[in-house]
Amino acid sequence: EPEVTQTPSHQVTQMGQEVILRCVPISNHLYFYWYRQILGQKVEFLVSFYNNEISEKSEIFDDQFSVERPDGSNFTLKIRSTKLEDSAMYFCASSEIAQGNTGELFFGEGSRLTVL
């Protein structure tokens, strides 16, 4: 069964360092998302991406964050200068389409980011 895959599963980094989290969405999906979950808190929307551009972003997604689809399969989240409060589980998700279809969201297993 097709699935969303994420790497790395766990990354530990020093405050101020750059981090890139990688995702391979389901191949025929068109919408891609990043969500995060701080330990013990709700899953929060960060950004959605369609047709090679950001379609929506939350107030959390500030200038320190960026997303990219460098090729036909990968979808990356970059945090330029990590802060302690960026420590969280980051989930990539994809859906076949948002409007005019089911828009069912499929999640990866997550990348746990620990900032020291």
Place this chain on the structure above:
Amino acid sequence: KQEVTQIPAALSVPEGENLVLNCSFTDSAIYNLQWFRQDPGKGLTSLLLIQSSQREQTSGRLNASLDKSSGRSTLYIAASQPGDSATYLCAVSDSWGKFQFGAGTQVVVTP
């Protein structure tokens, strides 16, 4: 701003009992409602998706209802098993697929 609330926050039942999990949302202008399961330290597994025009969806022992006008959804799990122990999350989406999540209901099914 959409707010999603799940009650109860935690639930413990003996094996074989039916589970009833509640989700409410403040803005009825949703596109989809989706129920997920999350095991500790793991990702989210999609259980059921209900489109806004639908009233319910069923998959095996799971049944989810949606009353959009009152801003409520209920997930029923029949004849619970210890393997059903997990956190269950409800999420609602707008037309662009952005989902807003509830805090979840942590379920423990005791043998």
